[in-house]
Amino acid sequence: MATLRFQALQSASGRKPVIVEELDRKSKIFxxxxxxxxxxxxxxxxxxxxxxxxxxxxxxxxxxxxxxxxxxxxxxxxxxxxxxxxxxxxxxxxxxxxxxxxxxxxxxxxxxxxxxxxxxxxxxxxxxxxxxxxxxxxxxxxxxxxxxxxxxxxxxxxxxxxxxxxxxxxxxxxxxxxNKTPLLRALTAIDAAATDVAKYFDKNVKKITPTLGWEQEYFLVDAALASSRPDLMATGRTLLGHTSAKGQQLDDHYFGSIPTRVLQYMRDLENQCMLLGIPVKTRHNEVAPNQFELAPIFEETNLAVDHNSLLMDVMQKVAERHDFKVLFHEKPFKGVNGSGKHNNWSLATDTGINLLSPGKTPMSNLQFLTFFINTIKAVHDNEELVRASIASASNDHRLGANEAPPAIISVFIGQQLTKVLEELEGVSKGKLSPEEKTDLKLNVVGKIPDLLLDNTDRNRTSPFAFTGNKFEFRAVGSTANCAVSMTTLNTIVAKQLKDFKAEVDALIEKKDMKKDDAIFNVLREYIKGTKAILFEGDGYSEAWEKEAKKRGLSNHKTTPEALKAKVSKKAIALFEEMGVMNHIEVESRYEIELEEYTKKIQIEGRVLGDIARNHVVPTAIKYQNTLIDNVRGLKEIFGKDFEVIAKEQIKMIKDISGHIEGINSKIDAMIEARKKANLLTDAEKQAAAYCNEVKPFFEEIRYHSDKLELLVDDEMWTLTKYRELLFTK
Known part of the structure; x- marks a missing residue:
């Protein structure tokens, strides 16, 4: 066939791997x-x-x-x-x-x-x-x-x-x-606040460095196949397409043997990363077909953010040499896993200590618990702002499905640490006797070195999970600039540590408490007040949605709804107090993100209407005409009996007409909704209109199109299918 789809398939099937030689040992060229x-x-x-x-x-x-x-x-x-x-x-x-x-x-x-x-x-x-x-x-x-x-x-x-x-x-x-300027300010804020708290445990600490290890998930699709799909090229995702009979249900791609073409691409990419000082270390197949991941060694957060932004540019340029298209969209294909960018975050001292890593002594574990519990409280008190930091039109497709965390922000810490917090919660209020203090340190704090990294488990439905010596912010989307979520996280933790120190100092000064007594007293109250954010179960379940609502946790499933938290009085006051952003900078970002959301949905709507009317409908009509000619022929041969003989063909003709009518009527309705939305001058109202009035038509149009894909002769169908996009190596 001469269609672009079959030309692309012919090109893709004839690809040979581009052989890449190692430049030298990674340690030499890094x-x-x-x-x-x-x-x-x-x-x-x-x-x-x-x-x-x-x-x-x-x-x-x-x-x-x-x-x-x-x-x-x-x-x-x-x-x-x-x-x-x-x-x-x-x-x-x-x-x-x-x-x-x-x-x-x-x-x-x-x-x-x-x-x-x-x-x-x-x-x-x-x-x-x-x-x-x-x-x-x-x-x-x-x-x-x-x-x-x-x-x-x-x-x-x-x-x-x-x-x-x-x-x-x-x-x-x-x-x-x-995005860099607020991040640098947030890093300065947490350095100051965390250093002040760390001095409770070690007077020699002079600087705290937040560290970040991102995990970049992505899809690789042959460049010719990607070019044959107008939706992939214009929006980064497939707006139409029936799911493949075989997807990821056999789990045979995950951690499987890396395809030869892909492995050569990865080797080339790693060479470039080494030259650029990006310390990539891990590569593997992800869950969905043609989905992969790479991850680096942890770095200082500002440098890690720069390296991730640079990496995404490098990945696309290297892909061109290998005739690949990299898809960073959080949900490029319906029915299989989406892509995230897990942000693994911790705090390191200039004395070489990871503050979120349990130590070998009760005192070092009291330090660990201090930063551990304060981080949990920061997320608890600012869960809506945390949700807003990862909101985007593309991430909305991913949150809550196929191993992505839900839109409800919760913290997973594992059973063993939960027990430790429960014991700490039972500390008597006020000053501790020497016996109580010793018992507490030995029986609660002293147990923590026994924690292995595995003992915290890995709840893949948790948006924010403790994984041994770091917190893994799993809800960040694969297209995101890490700076946005890291600015928010470091700011809220900096504010919390600042407040914590003020509370501890007040107990020491006003109630003449010893330092350890004051720390235990404040931490105990934090544990009592943050139970709502801790969740160990299945984040996808309906039961959790109901439970989260009882606990007072937000469940903002769409970006326009989630973003409002960014311009709340509480958020503006927070960013201004910590010197990260003034109200003008906060409000301007809110306007920009609303406008970006609106434009992305607007573009998707236009592309969807174009493909459905100019690709799907004409192809369906062509095939319908073939069926009509077939029925006419049967009538000529069998006369009155043709209706019985041509029953299935007639039904198919009617079904095709119904789906064509469905596509056209829904596109007309979508265009009208878009026109009304475009008349709105308020960015917030316009984004809400595109979200609630325009976007719902996408699935309805897709439904009819995908049904036609199953009805129409495969050789006539012009759009490259899921089975070809996902399984062409």
Whole structure:
């Protein structure tokens, strides 16, 4: 057949793996294209090197004169690797990355004396034309100025022939126009708050670093097959398509042998990651057919976020060499697992201690319990804001289905830690006797070293689970920029730790309590007050929905509903108190996310209408005409008896007509609903209209289309089918 579908299948079936050779041992090439500590020692003066290290470790500002020396060294390093351009690499509120390349090359006024030039000014700050980026009303179009400013805590790197300098992106008036700036502020807030609390247990602690280990799930589809599906290309997901007879029900793909083409892609990707200093470690088949995962070693959160954003760019570029299309959408295929980006979060001290890892002594375990319980309380008190931090049009399809956690935020800690908290809850109020304190430390706190990582289990229905020495925020979507959820999590924990210290200090000062007594008293009250958020069972069950409602937990199933928590008085006060975002920055993000939701549903509606009317309906009519010709022939041959003989064909003709009518009537109704929604000028009302009035037609149109896919001759069907998208290797 000459249809695009069969041309694509022919191309895909003839693919040969692109053989990839290992560049060298990973340990040798790791960070080769990164202006890391090794490169800085070689290309910077001693003074310049110390200035960068001080900025990274202590947040000190870099003098402009020193910046000139740093820029000179960075340029020489880049030129030694045949780099021709540089760019300020930033993360605007589109959720992706942005860059504008400038050549090192410059000439004098008369065009003579060409030279490679790059100075401190170009390193530290640039002024891109920022008017087209989302700003949520922070600026008018004619107020286009936006500044990118160097972030020395995330090292510059070379991608292709371009030196990429990670930067923040702010408006002329100082408001953050990116995802990195609030994240950096949140990391500063939690460093200060956590360090103050950690000093209860170790006076030598001077800095706390939040760590992040993300797990990136994704689908790989042959590029030709993806190109044959207008919905995949325009929206990242299939808006139509009947589920394949074989999906993931046999569990034969999960952790199975990696297909040869995919393995070569992964090897190529890992080579590039090593050069860029992205410490990817794990690769495997995921649950759904053609679904995979990779995960890195834990890193400092800001760097981990940058690395994940960079990785998503690299994955697409490497995929082109292997004739693949990477699908990051949370739910590209109906009926099989969606994709997430589990964010594994913890806190590390500059003395080498993981604060969420049980220790070997009662005192170190009291420290563990302090940070463990405070994190639970932070999530309990801000569960709606936590839910809002992972809300998006694409993640709405995933939450609550096929191993994805539900929209209800809860915390899973496992049976053994639950028992520990129950025992701690029984601590008597007030001052403890020496015997009580010893008994408590030995019998409760002293038990924790016996906890193995396995003993916490892995409840895959939990949005926020403790997994041995970290919390795993499982609800984050695969397309998300980790900065959004990490900004929220680090902010709420910072606020909670700040409040905790104030309560403990008050008990010490006002009631003359010993430090341990005060800590135990406050933690006991926290345990009593946060039971509602703890849940060990099946998060998918209807019983949990009812139970969660009794407990007072929210269940915001759609993005417009969930996002409201971001602009509550409580949320705005929280972000302002912790110095993470002012009310303008918070409100602008709310506007941007509502607008993004609306536009995505609008685009999907237009694409769906186009495919259904221009692909599905014409194909169905063609096949219907074939059936009609068949019935006419039977009538000519059998005369009056043709109705009995052609009974099934006549039924099929009627069924096809019914589904065609269903598609056309629902598309007309969807268009009318869209028109009404477009008249609304309030972003909140418009998003709600698209969610509640426009989006419901998607499933109805899909129903009729998918029924036609089962009726129409396979050779006539123009859209590449699920069995081909999911099982072509």
């Amino acid at each position: 960070g080769s294209n990164v202006f890391n500590d090794k490169a800085m020692r070689l290309f910077l003066t001693g003074e310049a090197y110390k200035a960068v290290q001080s900025a990274v470790q202590h947040g000190t500002k870099i003098d402009r004169k020193i910046a000139e020396h740093i820029a000179m060294g960075m340029k020489e390093w880049a030129l030694s690797k045949n780099v021709t351009h540089y760019t300020h690499w930033f993360q605007p509120l589109t959720g992706t990355t942005a860059e504008k390349h400038d050549a090192f090359f410059e000439t004098s006024m008369d065009g003579s004396d060409p030279v490679e030039k790059f100075g401190g000014t170009q390193l530290v700050q640039q002024e891109p034309d920022a008017s087209s980026f989302p700003n949520g009303g922070i600026r008018n179009t004619f107020e286009a100025r936006g500044y990118t400013a160097w972030d020395p805590t995330s090292p510059a790197f070379i991608f292709g022939t371009t030196l990429c300098i990670p930067t923040v992106f702010v408006s002329y008036t100082g408001e953050a126009l990116d």
